Amino acid sequence: MYPVNKQNALPSSYVPEDLVPLTSVRTTTANQRLRRLVAPVLDQLLTAAKAAGHDLVVSSAFRSYAEQESVHAYWESTLGKVQADRQSALAGHSEHQLGTVVDLTSASVGFQLEESFGDKPEGRWLRENAHRFGFVISYPAGKEAVTGYAYEPWHIRYVGVEQATAIYQKGITLEEYLRTLR
Ligand SMILES: [Zn+2]
Known part of the structure; x- marks a missing residue:
C-alpha cells in the first residue's frame, strides 16, 4: 500500500528481495518477474480469465x-x-x-498497451473481476486529475482482496483510497 505516484517515489536502490520469474504464464517479452506473493495470484487471475473465454498475456511486470x-x-x-x-x-x-504490478494485453489489441483494451471483452472482464483476486486498476478512465495518468485499462496492482474489493465497491481510485487512510 506504499503510495507511488507523481509526488512519492521509491528509492533508486529499492528492489524487492523476493522477485520470482513468471514461468507458467504467457508473456510478450521474456524474463518477467513479480514478488513471490503476487505471482501465484496472477496465475489464478489468468486461469479464471481463460475459463471465462479471455486470453490475457503479460506485457510487463517488475x-x-x-x-x-x-x-x-x-x-x-x-x-x-x-x-x-x-x-x-x-x-x-x-x-x-x-514488483506487485503487471500490464496485461491480448490479441484483440495486437498485444499492445492501448486504451481500446478497456472496451474489449477481456478488458471489461479485467475491470469487473480484478478485485476478486486483490488487484486494482490503478489508472481508471476519467481520473487523470486524481492519478496524474491517462486511462490505463491494462495496468493492475496487487493490494489484497479486502482492499481491492473496498476500492472497487466505492468506485474510487487507489490514490483516493490511500488518502482516506492517511
Ligand atoms: Zn503499467
Whole structure:
C-alpha cells in the first residue's frame, strides 16, 4: 500500500528481495518477474480469465529503477515531455518498481498497451473481476486529475482482496483510497 505516484517515489536502490520469474504464464517479452506473493495470484487471475473465454498475456511486470529510466527516456524522445509524462512515470515514480504490478494485453489489441483494451471483452472482464483476486486498476478512465495518468485499462496492482474489493465497491481510485487512510 506504499503510495507511488507523481509526488512519492521509491528509492533508486529499492528492489524487492523476493522477485520470482513468471514461468507458467504467457508473456510478450521474456524474463518477467513479480514478488513471490503476487505471482501465484496472477496465475489464478489468468486461469479464471481463460475459463471465462479471455486470453490475457503479460506485457510487463517488475521494472527496476534503471529500466524505468530508459523507458521514460524513450517515450520522451518519441512523444515529447508533456505526453510522455501523461503515460509514463519518471524513474522511482513507477508502480512497476514495487514488483506487485503487471500490464496485461491480448490479441484483440495486437498485444499492445492501448486504451481500446478497456472496451474489449477481456478488458471489461479485467475491470469487473480484478478485485476478486486483490488487484486494482490503478489508472481508471476519467481520473487523470486524481492519478496524474491517462486511462490505463491494462495496468493492475496487487493490494489484497479486502482492499481491492473496498476500492472497487466505492468506485474510487487507489490514490483516493490511500488518502482516506492517511
Ligand atoms: Zn503499467
